Each structure stands twice: as C-alpha cells, then as structure tokens.
Amino acid sequence: xxxxxxxxxxxSKSRTKAVDDLTLEIxxxxxxxxxxxxxxxxxxxxxxxxxILAPDSGTIEIDGVNITDNxxxxxxxxxxxxxxxxxxxxxxxxxxxxxxxxxxxMSTEQLKQKIDLYADMFDMTEALPNMIGSYSHGMxxxxxxxxxxxxxxxxxxxxxxxxxxxxxSAYRLKQLMRTQADMGNTVFFSSHVIDxxxxxxxxxxxxxxxxxxxxxxxxxxxxxxxxxxxxxFLTVTSDGEHK
Amino acid sequence: xxxYLALVKLLFIxxxxxxxxxxxxxxxxxxxxxxxxxxxxxxxxxxxxxxxxLLVSLAVAMYYMGKLSGGNVYLGTFLTLLCQGLVLMFGxxxxxxxxxxxxxxxxxxxxxxxxxxIFLAKLTVAYLNELLTSAVSLAVVLxxxxxxxxxxxxxxxxxxxxxxxxxxxxMLVGTLISMPLSALVAAFGKNSAIKxxxxxxxxxxxxxxxxYLMYGFGFLTGxxxxxxxxxxxxxxxxxxxxxxxxxxxxxxxFHPNYMLxxxxxxxxxxxxxxxxxxxxxxxxxxxxxxMLVSLPFYRKMLTMSVEExxxxxxxxxxxxxxxxxxxxxxxxxTDIKRTLRDAQVGFQSFAGIIMMPLIVVIxxxxxxxxxxxxxxxxxxxxxxxxxxxxAPLVILAYMTFLGxxxxxxxxxxxxxxxxxxxxxxxxxxxxNKILLAKVLLATAxxxxxxxxxxxxxxxxFGIEWYYGLAMLITMALIGFGSMCITTVLDLKQPRIxxxxxxxxxxxxxxxxxxxxxxLLCVFSVVLISAPFAxxxxxxxxxxxxxxxxxxxxxxxxxxxxxxxxxMSSKATKYFVRIEV
Numbered sequence: 131x132x133x134x135x136x137x138x139x140x141x142s143k144s145r146t147k148a149v150d151d152l153t154l155e156i157x158x159x160x161x162x163x164x165x166x167x168x169x170x171x172x173x174x175x176x177x178x179x180x181x182i183l184a185p186d187s188g189t190i191e192i193d194g195v196n197i198t199d200n201x202x203x204x205x206x207x208x209x210x211x212x213x214x215x216x217x218x219x220x221x222x223x224x225x226x227x228x229x230x231x232x233x234x235x236m237s238t239e240q241l242k243q244k245i246d247l248y249a250d251m252f253d254m255t256e257a258l259p260n261m262i263g264s265y266s267h268g269m270x271x272x273x274x275x276x277x278x279x280x281x282x283x284x285x286x287x288x289x290x291x292x293x294x295x296x297x298x299s300a301y302r303l304k305q306l307m308r309t310q311a312d313m314g315n316t317v318f319f320s321s322h323v324i325d326x327x328x329x330x331x332x333x334x335x336x337x338x339x340x341x342x343x344x345x346x347x348x349x350x351x352x353x354x355x356x357x358x359x360x361x362x363f364l365t366v367t368s369d370g371e372h373k
Numbered sequence: 374x375x376x377y378l379a380l381v382k383l384l385f386i387x388x389x390x391x392x393x394x395x396x397x398x399x400x401x402x403x404x405x406x407x408x409x410x411x412x413x414x415x416x417x418x419x420x421x422x423x424x425x426x427l428l429v430s431l432a433v434a435m436y437y438m439g440k441l442s443g444g445n446v447y448l449g450t451f452l453t454l455l456c457q458g459l460v461l462m463f464g465x466x467x468x469x470x471x472x473x474x475x476x477x478x479x480x481x482x483x484x485x486x487x488x489x490x491i492f493l494a495k496l497t498v499a500y501l502n503e504l505l506t507s508a509v510s511l512a513v514v515l516x517x518x519x520x521x522x523x524x525x526x527x528x529x530x531x532x533x534x535x536x537x538x539x540x541x542x543x544m545l546v547g548t549l550i551s552m553p554l555s556a557l558v559a560a561f562g563k564n565s566a567i568k569x570x571x572x573x574x575x576x577x578x579x580x581x582x583x584x585y586l587m588y589g590f591g592f593l594t595g596x597x598x599x600x601x602x603x604x605x606x607x608x609x610x611x612x613x614x615x616x617x618x619x620x621x622x623x624x625x626x627f628h629p630n631y632m633l634x635x636x637x638x639x640x641x642x643x644x645x646x647x648x649x650x651x652x653x654x655x656x657x658x659x660x661x662x663x664m665l666v667s668l669p670f671y672r673k674m675l676t677m678s679v680e681e682x683x684x685x686x687x688x689x690x691x692x693x694x695x696x697x698x699x700x701x702x703x704x705x706x707t708d709i710k711r712t713l714r715d716a717q718v719g720f721q722s723f724a725g726i727i728m729m730p731l732i733v734v735i736x737x738x739x740x741x742x743x744x745x746x747x748x749x750x751x752x753x754x755x756x757x758x759x760x761x762x763x764a765p766l767v768i769l770a771y772m773t774f775l776g777x778x779x780x781x782x783x784x785x786x787x788x789x790x791x792x793x794x795x796x797x798x799x800x801x802x803x804x805n806k807i808l809l810a811k812v813l814l815a816t817a818x819x820x821x822x823x824x825x826x827x828x829x830x831x832x833x834f835g836i837e838w839y840y841g842l843a844m845l846i847t848m849a850l851i852g853f854g855s856m857c858i859t860t861v862l863d864l865k866q867p868r869i870x871x872x873x874x875x876x877x878x879x880x881x882x883x884x885x886x887x888x889x890x891x892l893l894c895v896f897s898v899v900l901i902s903a904p905f906a907x908x909x910x911x912x913x914x915x916x917x918x919x920x921x922x923x924x925x926x927x928x929x930x931x932x933x934x935x936x937x938x939x940m941s942s943k944a945t946k947y948f949v950r951i952e953v
Contacts, residue, residue: 177795181798181799183953184950201801203801204801205801212799216792216793216795217793218711218793220710220715221714222693224693225710228696228697229707230800231695232699233800233801233802234801235697237697238696238697259693261714
C-alpha cells in the first residue's frame, strides 16, 4: 500500500508549491486513479512516490517502508511507467529489460520467463532485439510497461500509461492492471482520460494547484446519478471553485 | 534574411539555454546563482593562470620567429595555416555533428524555411563557435609574430579581418571532408558502435595527415651547423632559413592565406588593399563553392534522418539472450553500449584511447627523427644522466593532464544521462554503487589508453620498463581520484536537457574544472618529485629515484582514497537533490 502524509514540494527554480500538503492512503488490491489538469502536480507527486524527487516535507511510505529513509528497499517494491519516453535509445529493447531485471535482482531464469510472458502479451517479441531508438511512441510505452512489471512489484505506479497505445495494447494493459490489483498489489495511475479512469479505477483522487480537492470511491460518485465523474472533475478543478 | 537570423539566434542560444534558464529564481536562489557564477569565473581565472606559462612560451617562440625572419610573408602564411589547423582539428567533428549528423530534423523540416537557409544557419553557428579558437590562435601565434617582426599599423588593422577569415578555410575544408565521411559513416547502417569507432579512426587519420603535412613543410628540418645544445641560436636560425626556402614554394598555393598575410605585412597602402580585397573575395568565393557542392548533400542527410525510424527488425524473434551479470557489471556494460552507440557521446568518450598514444607517436616524430642523419633531439636528450628521471615525469605530467581533462566519461557521468536520468533515480540501487560503476568505467577507459601510451613510451623513448610501470600505476590512481572528484561536481550541477552533446560540452563549466583538477594533480606530482630529482642530480644516488616514485605512488593512493571518500559521502545528498 501507499501512504503520503502532508507531502509538499517546491521546485528550486520556482516559488509556487507544485504539491501542497498532500495526504493520501491507497490500499492493497486497489486501482487508484489520480486526476488533475495540466500542471496540477500529478507527475510531481508520482516522482516523489517513486523516489525520483525528494519531498520538501512530509513522509511517503511504500508498503510500510519510508522512501526517504530507506529508498533502496522502497524502490524495490515499485514498478514505474513514466509519462515521458526518454528511455535508453541506444540499447536494444531486450538489453534494457535485462538491465532493469538485473537492477531488481531477478535471476536469469526469472528474467527470461517474464520477458517472454510480457513480450508476448504486448506483441513485442519481434521488436525486442531492435534498438529502442527505432521504436514508435507506442512501442516505447509498451517497453516501459513491461520493464515496470517484470519484477512483480507490490506497487505499480503509472503516469499517463495509455498515451500512444493502440486499442489492443490499451485493453491488455487495463486487464493487467486489474490482474495486479486482484493479486493484492496496489495500482496507482494518473490519466487525463476520464472515461478510462471511470471504467478501471476503484477509487479516485483529484488534484488541482498542488492540493487534493477530492477523494472518493467510484461507487459513491455513481450513487449520485446526477453527478458524473467528468462534471465532478470540471467543477472541482475550475478556478472559481478553487478560490 | 529574417528567417536566417532567427534560426541562427535560436540554434546559438540553444547551446546556452541551461545557463539562461536559471534566471528566474527567488532572491536566495539568485544569491546562490551569483556565488556559482563567481566560482566559475574563479575557475577560469585560475585555469588561465595555470595555462599561462604554456601559452606565453608559445607566444615567445612566435615572437622570435617573427624577429629572426623579419616578418617573412611565407612564414606568416604558414603560421595562419597552423592556426587554421588547430581550428580544423577542433572543428571538423563539430561540423560533422552540428551540421551533418541531423538530430533536429523533425523540428526543422516543418518550418516554412528553405533547406539552404537551415544549412547556412547551422554552418554559421559552427563558424561562430570556431571564432573562439581563432581568437586564441591569433593571440598566441600571429600577434607575437607581428610584434617580433616589428610590423606596421596595417598588420594590426587587419587583425579583426584575420580573426573573421581564419576559421573560413578550416570550416570549408571541414565541410568538404565531412560530406564523404558522413556518407561513409551512414553507409554502416544501424550499427552505431562501428560508426563511432569509424569516426574516431577518421579523426585520428585527419590528425595524422595534418602532422604529416607539417612535417613535409619543413617544420622538423635539421641544422647543418651543430645541434641545439651547442649553439641554439644558429640552430634555430638554420631551421628558419631552411623552412622559409621550402615554404615559399608551397605557401602561394594557399592563396587566400597568402593574400591575407601579404596584406597584413604590406608596406604600402595599395599592397594592403589588394591583399585585403583578394583575401576577402577568395574566401567568399570558396564559401559559395562549398555551399553549392554541399547543399544537396545536406538535404539528403536531412531527409535520411527522418526516414530512419520504423525499420524492419533485423533479428529473428527469440534470438535474444538475457543474463543477470551482477549490478555493477551490468551498469558498466550497459553504459559502454549506450556510449559507444551514441555518435557524439561515443566519439568524445573513446577518442582519448587513441588520441593519447597517437600524441606519444607524434611527439616521437618531432623529437626522435632528424632530417639529414644528424643526432636527433631525443638521442641528445637520452644520453643525459637525468633523462630516465625527468622524461618519465614530464610524460607522466602531460598524460595525466590530457587523460583527466578530456575523459568525458568521468567529467559528465550524470549529464550524459540527460533526460533519461530518472531511470537511474528510480532504480532500487544505492547511488554509491551507480557512481562507482561510472567511475570504474571512466578509469578503465583511461587506463587502457595509459597502458598503450606507456608501452609506446618504453618502446620509442627508451624509458626503462619499471618506470613505465610506475607511471601507469600513478596515472591510474590519479585518474581514479580525478574521476571521483569530477563525478561529484557533475552530480552537484548536472546539465540535463541538452540536444547536442558537443555544444553542451563546449560551454560547460565542468570541462574547465576538470582541466583545473588535472593541472593541480600535475603540479602536485611535480612538486613532490622535484626535490628527489634534484637530489638524484646532485648525488647520483638511485634510492632518490626510488623514493620519488614511491612518493608519487603514495600521492596517487591518498588522492584516490580521499576522492572516493568525498564522492561516497556526497553522492546520496547530491543525487537526491537533482530535479528531473
């Protein structure tokens, strides 16, 4: 599970808080959707969650392990799909997966087995021996997804994971997310596509101007039939509402 | 014209964008930035002070050349060629990577701008970069030559023109050389590692050709009236006369340079004007010719660069192999693959392996060969009793400086990661282990180069093998220490977000700091060794030589250990602080 307590972050080149006193708790076996307009603080939160950025204040725990105090142990529980596609262009797909697997302490056998499994699932077997630089946007995204899941992480963090994916791959990814959650793992993902969030997530949070503005289960949202997730999103993220 | 200027501005500013981007910040951050800039300025001043003896020596040599030759126009033309050789050596790769290795095609092709405007803008930016080398070469070569020759005002009036014209020929030659080379490199398809190796080999060949030409022009001509130790003035004068005789047959073929120098050294206004107009006109004509020839080629490279993606797989499925080789080993192997397959980073990182041994060979050509069967400078020196003590030290100092200051694997271990740095930051591996892998790779590359150089030094310069071994170990230790320090510095202030590694590198602070650290290492070695060398010279006791090398080795061990500890203690703090 993931816990964020009063987490804040201001970038060194900025005066405004990218994330302001954020507190969240995401349970095991849950698919958690993280919504927000551009520049709301979604990616910053995810970067702090994965140990890429250090929070200015507050604590972040991954399955009970504090990521600031014990980053290596916390990161070994995580799988991360970034929103950019700046992966190692001059490596072959399989070399990148080998590299990632080694870093997560996987044995050669496990690596081979998992790569075969996920490459087949995402139709990447033919492409793996090629240079990442020659991949399309969607192929890079699929490689990132495979790299994030091969070591069976307890917590899977995905930043805009469906961008650039073809419908088949998007469907498989959503299935995989559900499988992971059903196995008792936590799936935390951000997206702009409200329909997808509505279909896939058990619970959602909306962030705006670095502050958490709404957290609820989809069942509760659906209980009030007059309020769709889209209208809720538009209402709570409008500037007037924020003020 | 407006589009051309806008493009030049955009491409030129892109090189410095990371510096410019740091402006908007709070007061505290501004103060921090101010301190950082002051630190950078201090580094440059200190570095200039350290390099001053070398540059002053060269300037003094040029002064005497001017004085002894009386401002000979052929010798002057030769010196402009020497300056241009420097610009060419530092510029060819810049042209190849900036102009013909197209990485920004997808951002340029959709613009409503003609191909030739883009090409001219890129060429202009490369030219502007080379102006700095041109200015330095003018300051240490041509100006002292002119002062020595006691030339008139016309010479000084022409200096700004010379500054602008000197990079022209190297730029044009560089462009012409780059075309077949780029085509050759492109012919190797998608094998990026072979491309990088090919680039390095080509660069070495160009350097060797340049040295051969210098040799052919009579730079190494001997004297028939004794040797340099007996009568240095006569020796140098003889060389100058012989050189001038050879140069007067060759230099007029380099007509734009010859006319430029004729103008600079002209006695009358008419000669000055004729030379000026001819030099200017010929350079412009050459530029036009090169544009005409190279534009279709650039257009082809631009188109090719956007057609590279989406190629059919070369390998059949299931042919890939995976293996867990351990974290540090996997890091090093992955880093080697990534570096070698990247055209720009690979060249900068691995060229040193060939460069340093090549310089040893060139040094041997300059000192170990004589033209007319006379005793060579090297032979004269090697019979001196102090040769086996001083020569290894001098070479050690030189190689340490070169190795530590040019090894970009160690100078930019973090900046090299660029926008993919987040991958390292998200891995469940301690930062110390990541950095150790990077420093070990940088040191291994340096030691490989050092090893080949030491073998060559023992073989060509007659240095005893055990001194060669002592040099190698000392260099490896100092190299490791230096890589640790430069790694910490890069970690503290990495340059992330570059598009062109060469441009990012040229203007980066770390290069200067690495040079300064290398110089400080060299000074430390010299300071520690000098008393023992003097004592050996006075007493002839072999144990002083032993003590000297032991002291150097201890210095190397201490430096390596202290540097590693500094890196280990700072790594996590700085790594966590990086915002990507």
